[in-house]
Amino acid sequence: MSNVVKEPRTVVRKFLARPQHEGVGATVRRSIGRFELKYFDPFLVLDEFSVSAPSGFPDHPHRGFETVTYMLQGALTHEDFEGHKGTIEAGDLQWMTAGRGIVHSEMPAAQGTQKGLQLWINLSSKYKMIEPRYQEVTSKDITEAAKDGIKVRIIAGEALGIKSPIYTRTPTMYLDFTLNPGAQIQQPIPVSWNAFVYILEGEGIFGNSRSLPITAHNLLLLGGSGDGLEAWNKSSKSLRFILVGGEPLGEPVVQFGPFVMNSQEEIDQTIEDYENCTNGFEKAMHWKSESTTDFGY
Ligand code: FJE
Ligand code: FE
Numbered sequence: 001m002s003n004v005v006k007e008p009r010t011v012v013r014k015f016l017a018r019p020q021h022e023g024v025g026a027t028v029r030r031s032i033g034r035f036e037l038k039y040f041d042p043f044l045v046l047d048e049f050s051v052s053a054p055s056g057f058p059d060h061p062h063r064g065f066e067t068v069t070y071m072l073q074g075a076l077t078h079e080d081f082e083g084h085k086g087t088i089e090a091g092d093l094q095w096m097t098a099g100r101g102i103v104h105s106e107m108p109a110a111q112g113t114q115k116g117l118q119l120w121i122n123l124s125s126k127y128k129m130i131e132p133r134y135q136e137v138t139s140k141d142i143t144e145a146a147k148d149g150i151k152v153r154i155i156a157g158e159a160l161g162i163k164s165p166i167y168t169r170t171p172t173m174y175l176d177f178t179l180n181p182g183a184q185i186q187q188p189i190p191v192s193w194n195a196f197v198y199i200l201e202g203e204g205i206f207g208n209s210r211s212l213p214i215t216a217h218n219l220l221l222l223g224g225s226g227d228g229l230e231a232w233n234k235s236s237k238s239l240r241f242i243l244v245g246g247e248p249l250g251e252p253v254v255q256f257g258p259f260v261m262n263s264q265e266e267i268d269q270t271i272e273d274y275e276n277c278t279n280g281f282e283k284a285m286h287w288k289s290e291s292t293t294d295f296g297y
Pocket of ligand 2: 057060062067104106
């Protein structure tokens with residue numbers, strides 16, 4: 001393989017994401033966004049979620065960032081206050097730019113356990129109040145490339161010379177790699193970007209070929225300033241992981257649950273807007289999702 005990476009990044013920190021309760025009866029393995037790793041600029045949250053009906057994430061708001069939901073198993077129905085509704089299944093992607101405001105529900109759409117990843121990407125101050133936007137891609141339309149025992153699904157950014165059509169308001173790369181036993185990769189990452197790996201299945205060696213293998217549900221922060229990632233599957237099973245990178249915003253972050261702004265004043269204003277249904281939350285006034293169980297009392 002040609003040397004596309006001159007200065008490979010090393011793994012500087014490792015976090016095992018343990019299950020915790022979120023939403024209503026749902027379970028998430030949270031890596032970014034937990035106490036020890038509150039923010040990894042521009043990333044606010046990475047949750048590997050697991051949810052079965054009737055549990056889920058009923059009606060809730062967002063402002064000031066993007067949510068990227070990538071399904072691994074089962075199906076999830078989302079429904080928002082503008083009447084936008086759809087179901088995403090295993091391999092499908094929803095890239096939602098909440099901007100000035102979205103109120104929505106995210107609920108199981110199938111029997112059994114629905115699994116996936118949800119990443120929250122911060123927006124720069126100049127884009128926090130933009131109009132909400134969705135980019136939805138079904139599994140068959142996600143570009144895949146394969147070479148030398150490597151398969152990569154290109155959700156955002158570029159790999160093996162192929163580009164994703166997803167527009168990232170905050171410049172972001174998001175790649176889903178599967179490596180057969182014996183395979184290795186070299187993947188460029190812009191030098192100034194923050195980047196991490198999250199392992200979904202199997203075990204892999206990252207950054208240094210002599211380091212110990214790392215297993216599923218671990219998040220690896222990749223050290224700054226290198227120009228790419230090197231990884232190896234020296235095991236006898238397949239290895240699946242995501243590699244995500246983003247251009248840091250370098251701005252102050254004030255978060256109150258699902259609202260992420262730059263100052264406390266903006267958060268206070270957001271709470272007021274949400275309570276009064278103003279400045280982007282107008283349609284929240286008389287809205288309730290169809291999936292919300294109405295017990296009639
Ligand atoms: C949220 C609690 C929440 N991780 N992963 C508080 F659970 C949520 C929330 C989610 C979520 C939804 C999906 Cl589909 C997957 C998730 C948290 O909806 F937004 C706040 N504020
Ligand atoms: Fe949400």
